[in-house]
Amino acid sequence: MLIAGFPAGAWGTNCYVVAPAAGEECVIIDPGHLAAQGVEDMLARHRLKPVAVVLSHGHIDHVASVVPVCGAHGVPAYLHPADRYMLTDPEKALGETIGAPLMGELTIGEPDDLRELADGGTLSLAGLEFSVAHAPGHTKGSVTYRVPEAADVPSVLFSGDLLFAGSVGRTDLPGGSTPELYESLARVCLPLDDSTVVLSGHGPQTTIGRERATNPYLGEVARGQGAPDPAAPRRGL
Numbered sequence: 001m002l003i004a005g006f007p008a009g010a011w012g013t014n015c016y017v018v019a020p021a022a023g024e025e026c027v028i029i030d031p032g033h034l035a036a037q038g039v040e041d042m043l044a045r046h047r048l049k050p051v052a053v054v055l056s057h058g059h060i061d062h063v064a065s066v067v068p069v070c071g072a073h074g075v076p077a078y079l080h081p082a083d084r085y086m087l088t089d090p091e092k093a094l095g096e097t098i099g100a101p102l103m104g105e106l107t108i109g110e111p112d113d114l115r116e117l118a119d120g121g122t123l124s125l126a127g128l129e130f131s132v133a134h135a136p137g138h139t140k141g142s143v144t145y146r147v148p149e150a151a152d153v154p155s156v157l158f159s160g161d162l163l164f165a166g167s168v169g170r171t172d173l174p175g176g177s178t179p180e181l182y183e184s185l186a187r188v189c190l191p192l193d194d195s196t197v198v199l200s201g202h203g204p205q206t207t208i209g210r211e212r213a214t215n216p217y218l219g220e221v222a223r224g225q226g227a228p229d230p231a232a233p234r235r236g237l
């Protein structure tokens with residue numbers, strides 16, 4: 001399996017392309033702020049043909065380039081319906097003003113073909129199977145995508161802003177909920193094998209085993225003790 005990614009734009013949001021191998025069809029995950037050119041560079045470098053864009057949630061740092069990327073390649077985008085409003089009203093989702101300089105760099109709106117996700121579904125795209133898990137907490141419509149283990153390649157979890165290396169997503173923005181985030185961590189992340197690779201929306205890759213042992217949030221959830229010290233770091237927009 002080929003996975004390539006780069007941090008995009010003002011928020012350093014990780015955008016990924018996923019394919020069975022170079023020269024084949026691919027899926028694009030979370031084309032965020034100023035990501036369109038980076039996506040084109042990755043597609044050219046690996047000779048890939050996109051068939052879909054999948055979104056972990058609706059925050060502008062993850063979706064800002066979805067319209068131009070989908071339009072350039074004539075492909076659909078997938079998003080949970082609870083976050084759909086964020087595509088056309090990103091500031092409502094943040095509870096704050098994005099700012100005029102950044103607004104001039106954003107393409108607001110829905111792609112021509114926007115498809116809604118359901119919890120527990122499977123997307124068969126580009127010869128790969130993506131298991132979808134609804135994981136609210138950071139936003140009401142947050143989801144994760146998991147590609148199962150194959151041959152010598154471990155399972156991969158694209159966690160969006162649910163789980164990071166050493167941290168979790170913030171819950172203080174509109175639609176955020178700390179209890180929902182902890183429930184999502186317990187339901188979506190804890191059952192996974194320790195070898196599962198975690199590719200998150202921000203920061204470096206990690207594994208479930210490493211986070212189970214060192215992440216202050218996941219560790220407390222695993223022990224059934226609720227939240228750790230509120231001063232522990234959180235990430236995301």
